[in-house]
Amino acid sequence: MRVAVVHNAVQEGGAPDEKDVLVQAEMVGAALHRLGYETLRFACDLNLTDIKGKIEAAGPDLVFNLVEALAGSGRLIHLLPSLLDAMGQPYTGSSAEAIFLTSNKILAKTRLHAAGVPTPVWVGPCNGSRPCVLPASAEWPSRWIVKSVWEHASIGIDASALIEGAETPHLNAVLAERAPHLGGDCFAEAFVPGREFNLSVLDGPSGPVVLPPAEIVFEGFGDDQPRIVGYQAKWDSDSYAYHHTPRSFDFGGEDGLLLDQLEAMALRCWELFDLSGYARVDFRVDADQLPWVLEINANPCLSPDAGFAAAVERAGLTLDEAVARIVEARGV
DSSP states (O other): EEEEEEEEEOOTTOHHHHHHHHHHHHHHHHHHHTOOEEEEEEEESSOHHHHHHHHHOOOOOOOOOOOOOTTTTTTGHHHHHHHHHHHOOOSSOOOHHHHHHHHHHHHHHHHHTTTOOOOOOOOEESSSSOOOOOOOOOOSSSSEEEEESSSTTTOOOSSEEEEEEEOOOHHHHHHHHHHHTTTOOOOEEEEOSEEEEEEEOOOTSSOOEEEOOEEEETTTOOSSSSSOOOOHHHHHHTTTHHSSSSSSSSOOOGGGHHHHHHHHHHHHHHHHHTOOOOOEEEEOOOTTTEOOOOEEESSSOOOOTTTHHHHHHHTTTOOOHHHHHHHHHHTO
């Protein structure tokens, strides 16, 4: 069986979050080779005619889709799977539609809200040219966090992203000012103080399996340090946050009910967005032990040092076994 690993093209001098896809491609290619697959590797940019020709010429049985953005824009993440659908070419992971819906955080939150899945209230999206509106019947939060609608990897998330309970005109102005630096569109989400969790889900022979839950621990954070997993915590190895936000898989019995809730909600998200292969769901848990879904990552990072790989290891699996399951989920 021939598998083509396709990732987004990365420019020299790219940011750490952009370069990480090259680590993923190397890992996945090596795992596929050890599993006995013939592998090829292609970088994809906005020249979709070019990548279409390369894939057609190679004739793979399956494309392992690692594209996270095109031309540096997360809002274009769905273009490669859409092209593959048009070609009739099988590929790993979630469908183009699921990737589009989950990558647009507002569309994802709107679907979650309509389905009764708790997600923090929001204002937006706002790109400076259209108004930002709080969903009906929602209480005005005391604190907001400003996020990009499309970009992931905690881009734009730092202490300055937290805004105290601003009135509508001021909040609109803040969002309009920040939108150009956050992929052109941003929104404000009610900030949920409390604990942060992420749960990874992996397809299996009998359907999706929730891997062991992970909590991000904010070690030594003072009152002046917001407990958020910002860009520095993920990508700046010289920062305090990078070294003091470890993930923990160890919980006491008092967390049993909460962990059951998180697992059920992760599976609900999988079903609601018709996900496939693998995924990760990010949560905040408030002081009343109520979990809130922040984001759904349809094709999360597969780097060996990332959260998904850590959950795989905690489950007693190897990354090779996880890659095999992701491939086998396509049934080719």
